[in-house]
Amino acid sequence: EAQVTQNPRYLITVTGKKLTVTCSQNMNHEYMSWYRQDPGLGLRQIYYSMNVEVTDKGDVPEGYKVSRKEKRNFPLILESPSPNQTSLYFCASSYDRTGPYEQYFGPGTRLTVT
């Protein structure tokens, strides 16, 4: 089954404790992206990757890191989480081709930083 998986689905942590949210896709997509969703703000892009070893900042990259060492994986790293990073996080992926190629979304990770 074509899918994007994220782990963990729920996470409660404390300020300053490093964490990683994993993202993996099995569709051989070139493009991967991370979003955060906050009430009243919709989804905002954090980082994206056009292919292995190619990453770039989105609209809200502060406080986050990413890496793309393998095509299928795109982990999101919070080196020192703060309460303002409490949010719902989505990983997404897509083909790098012309046409009606939608982004496939993972199930989301609900993060609470206390």
Added chain:
Amino acid sequence: AQKITQTQPGMFVQEKEAVTLDCTYDTSDPSYGLFWYKQPSSGEMIFLIYQGSYDQQNATEGRYSLNFQKARKSANLVISASQLGDSAMYFCAMREGLTGANNLFFGTGTRLTVIP
């Protein structure tokens, strides 16, 4: 400036009736794609429908249709014969450029409630 604007924070519709969710966009790129996603209370993002900027016909997918008015830069989603399961958050999104590797810009969403 906002690239995607959804002006209806919440909408109500009677079961079996049609409803239109508004979306306007802003871009100077002649090549772009417009998307609608549904987010039920369980949280996942479900792709509904796509319209390319060069598509001559309005996109349709089952009970969903996209009313694309290019000159007005609007891409409204029409849901016909509403069902209780249509109650969800709906997001309009735009991708500048025509490849899947271009970034998506999202609106703030419209919460649709279907009344029995």
